[in-house]
Amino acid sequence: MNILKIGGLITLVSALTIISCHKMDEGNQAIAKAIVEKSFSTSIAIPMVMDATNASFAAKSSSATIGGQSLNTLSYGNGGILGPTLKINQGDIMNLVFANQLSEPTNIHWHGLEAPAAQDGYPTDLTEAGNSYTYNFRVTNRPGTYWYHPHPDMATASQAYRGLAGFFIVTSPEEQALNLPQGIYDIPLVIQDKRLTGGLVYNPDTDDQNIGFFGESVLVNGTSGAMMEVETRTYRFRLLNGSNARIYNFALSEGLKFKLIGSDGGLLDAPLEVSNILLAPGERADVLINFDNMPVSTELFLESASFSGSSTQGNQSFKIMKFKIIKDVADNFIVPTTLMPVVKISESSAVASRNFNIGHMMVHGNMNEVMHPIDGKTFDANRRDEVVQSGSVEIWEFDNTMGTEIHPMHLHGLQFQVLKRTGGRGTIQAWEKGWKDTVLAFPGEKVKIIILFPENKGKFVFHCHNLEHEDAGMMLNFEIK
Numbered sequence: 001m002n003i004l005k006i007g008g009l010i011t012l013v014s015a016l017t018i019i020s021c022h023k024m025d026e027g028n029q030a031i032a033k034a035i036v037e038k039s040f041s042t043s044i045a046i047p048m049v050m051d052a053t054n055a056s057f058a059a060k061s062s063s064a065t066i067g068g069q070s071l072n073t074l075s076y077g078n079g080g081i082l083g084p085t086l087k088i089n090q091g092d093i094m095n096l097v098f099a100n101q102l103s104e105p106t107n108i109h110w111h112g113l114e115a116p117a118a119q120d121g122y123p124t125d126l127t128e129a130g131n132s133y134t135y136n137f138r139v140t141n142r143p144g145t146y147w148y149h150p151h152p153d154m155a156t157a158s159q160a161y162r163g164l165a166g167f168f169i170v171t172s173p174e175e176q177a178l179n180l181p182q183g184i185y186d187i188p189l190v191i192q193d194k195r196l197t198g199g200l201v202y203n204p205d206t207d208d209q210n211i212g213f214f215g216e217s218v219l220v221n222g223t224s225g226a227m228m229e230v231e232t233r234t235y236r237f238r239l240l241n242g243s244n245a246r247i248y249n250f251a252l253s254e255g256l257k258f259k260l261i262g263s264d265g266g267l268l269d270a271p272l273e274v275s276n277i278l279l280a281p282g283e284r285a286d287v288l289i290n291f292d293n294m295p296v297s298t299e300l301f302l303e304s305a306s307f308s309g310s311s312t313q314g315n316q317s318f319k320i321m322k323f324k325i326i327k328d329v330a331d332n333f334i335v336p337t338t339l340m341p342v343v344k345i346s347e348s349s350a351v352a353s354r355n356f357n358i359g360h361m362m363v364h365g366n367m368n369e370v371m372h373p374i375d376g377k378t379f380d381a382n383r384r385d386e387v388v389q390s391g392s393v394e395i396w397e398f399d400n401t402m403g404t405e406i407h408p409m410h411l412h413g414l415q416f417q418v419l420k421r422t423g424g425r426g427t428i429q430a431w432e433k434g435w436k437d438t439v440l441a442f443p444g445e446k447v448k449i450i451i452l453f454p455e456n457k458g459k460f461v462f463h464c465h466n467l468e469h470e471d472a473g474m475m476l477n478f479e480i481k
Helices: 156-161 206-211 467-471
Strands: 003-006 009-012 018-020 049-051 055-066 069-076 085-089 093-100 109-111 132-138 144-149 166-171 186-194 217-220 226-231 234-241 248-252 258-263 266-274 277-279 284-290 299-304 318-327 352-357 360-364 386-388 393-399 407-411 417-422 438-441 446-452 458-464 475-480
Touching: 049 055, 085 093, 144 156, 144 234, 144 258, 144 266, 144 284, 156 467, 166 186, 166 234, 206 467, 217 318, 234 277, 248 284, 277 284, 393 438, 438 446, 458 467
Parallel strands: 049 085, 055 093, 085 166, 186 234, 226 318, 352 393, 386 475
Antiparallel strands: 003 009, 018 360, 055 069, 093 132, 109 144, 144 166, 186 217, 234 284, 248 277, 248 299, 258 266, 258 284, 299 318, 393 446, 407 438, 407 458, 417 446, 458 475
């Protein structure tokens, strides 16, 4: 069975070479590695905060002690793993001098931000080893939790997995007027799974390329077996799924409920009480957890509950980190009844609709090459797959009805709203009711989104945020004209 790839288009040379997902046959299907829980006795690391209006750091090789092991990592900034939390006021200009001290090309993608095309981290816009680049643009996004990570073609998964990622937080006077928890009570949490037994080496085999690269250890802010001491008050936690492929169904032990206040693109219009939030790689959620009325020494866990809809992951429930009540304090915080308006895009204003088949998932060519196409095409930087008009509204549908794998679909340079989900879960989830830049399509689902294309002209990409799928070609271009 031979396959030619010409200009990113998969050509069938003989027999049927595009099949659904990773399933080699009905009796031999790869599944995600099971999580091995830790003792939850290591104090969680909190990334340092850096003013994004006047910042500089380097991507470099480093080392970190994780789970009692000294591991080789990649890092932004002062070493270890991960990077600083960049923070900025809405409307201010970011100025970041970035140096590449790696031995390979890299760049930075500002995930969720409306960055100019030339500074968005397009897969072939690279800073070569030993060179530097200055990112400089006005941040217009709503207050919320965004993040940054590398985005070089066919190396995103490797570089992000080894440690290159960080938070980007946007705030505003309007948000501050809500008096939400702040300072030491406003905690970013990036959750990632790693193969610590392998020394943080990224060496995917064919199964990993098919379903994603999964680890047996969960890290929170780079901490294995993370524990956080808290007071009897309300905290704001900014949840980010920074894993390559694993989905987390965030919940609290004992089934305790909590407040959802934000999604990918910032605050919701009003808090929602939830008992779980299912986030795929790239997705974020801001939540309020109230530890009031809990006796000192109480231990509570942030968990990932089991979920259905996938044959490769979701069967296991596991603990992610531990909260321990250490101090009884008076807390006068009152959850606001309203947050920030989410202006709905009118469906009747759409001038076009586009449909994308993401259900054909795997191509095996010579030398066991694994490819993940969209509409039979894989990434080609020289092609413009879709051309859209700035200021126009369109409806895009991602069709995974014939697939057997999960796909979180991410669009660069903008935010959108989720219109409809049919098949599978069949509904829009609570965390999908605000602005989004990544949306999850389970096998058997179609998901419709509505987009108001900004006055942000240039070429961008959209892709699956399972990073192994992305690096295997599951990424196309769109140009805003």
